[in-house]
Amino acid sequence: MATIGDEDERERSSSFEEIAGDDDDEVTDGRASRAQRRRRQRRDAILRAAKRVFREKGYHAASTRDIIDAAAIARGTFYLYFQNRRELLAELCESFLERIRGSVRRISLDPADGEPLEQMRANFRRVMAVVVEDSDLADIMLRDPASFDPETRAQVELFLDQVVALIERAVEVGHALGIARRCDRHIIAVSALGALREILRRMLEARRAAAIDAAPARDRPASSTSATPGPTRPSAALTDIEAVADELLAFFVQGVFT
Structure with missing residues (x-):
């Protein structure tokens, strides 16, 4: 038979799990937010590099490789954001x-x-x-x-x-x-x-x-x-x-x- 003390313990345990769950959600949200911010910053960096390269070399003479080098990123990273x-x-x-x-x-x-x-x-x-x-x-x-x-x-x-x-x-x-x-x-x-x-x-x-x-x-x-x-x-x-x-x-x- 469950006693009042047992019920209190279960309530405390349940409350702890809810708080821990909220903390986990906050950690997950924080990581997602940081990842999203990094993606936005990387995308903006590629756009800034492209502007410089297009102006200096002209659109025709500029290559995707030139933009990748100017942005200091890997080739695969470029194609995560832009196709061409x-x-x-x-x-x-x-x-x-x-x-x-x-x-x-x-x-x-x-x-x-x-x-x-x-x-x-x-x-x-x-x-x-x-x-x-x-x-x-x-x-x-x-x-x-x-x-x-x-x-x-x-x-x-x-x-x-x-x-x-x-x-x-x-x-x-x-x-x-x-x-x-x-x-x-x-x-x-x-x-x-x-x-x-x-x-x-x-x-x-x-x-x-x-x-x-x-x-x-x-x-x-x-x-x-x-x-x-x-x-x-x-x-x-x-x-x-x-x-x-x-x-x-x-x-x-x-x-x-x-």
């Missing part, structure tokens, strides 16, 4: 577009949020900052899509089409707010994209040249251009992100001729 270079580039394109989308804020008519043009100026500056912060990937995306193979070219052109759609939407909103004239939004968006791509490409070149000039002579690459301005050297004026953003905004809003 195209898959890498597709993810890089999507992440870049998401960062650009995330930098653009909806224009508000609330006086507390400032004038619409000032909000647009802030949007331009944030987009420029994203491009500069992710210059390796921006270099890839700003190249002529014709330089890629057909499948990769389709990925890059899809990215550019999505940017055109973003600009069209901005023009539509501007018209609704009374700060943009009635126009063919698609033609304007395609024209704006062309101007943006070229100015951003030159801006990145100018910032790299300025960084080389600022470095001690012993640290400069042998192939770097001299500090003497010349017809092929990007303008130093392009190194100022805010100034470039402000001039672009003025161009798109006011044009050139008065």
Whole structure:
């Protein structure tokens, strides 16, 4: 016959097992969380390495082996995350577009949020900052899509089409707010994209040249251009992100001729 003491002992034993089970679950969850974090870090490291390799060698010249070496991982590890270079580039394109989308804020008519043009100026500056912060990937995306193979070219052109759609939407909103004239939004968006791509490409070149000039002579690459301005050297004026953003905004809003 079971006594009260026996029942108490069983309850204590059961409680201990539940606590031990909870501890085991916590240990398991902790290990799973750490493993997931390591996988995410490894994936991000591969993406960063791919950006560097694609910019330095070009997409065509870059091999999977180059990316594996740059990421300092085993070949088998690479294929746990990506099947090929195209898959890498597709993810890089999507992440870049998401960062650009995330930098653009909806224009508000609330006086507390400032004038619409000032909000647009802030949007331009944030987009420029994203491009500069992710210059390796921006270099890839700003190249002529014709330089890629057909499948990769389709990925890059899809990215550019999505940017055109973003600009069209901005023009539509501007018209609704009374700060943009009635126009063919698609033609304007395609024209704006062309101007943006070229100015951003030159801006990145100018910032790299300025960084080389600022470095001690012993640290400069042998192939770097001299500090003497010349017809092929990007303008130093392009190194100022805010100034470039402000001039672009003025161009798109006011044009050139008065």
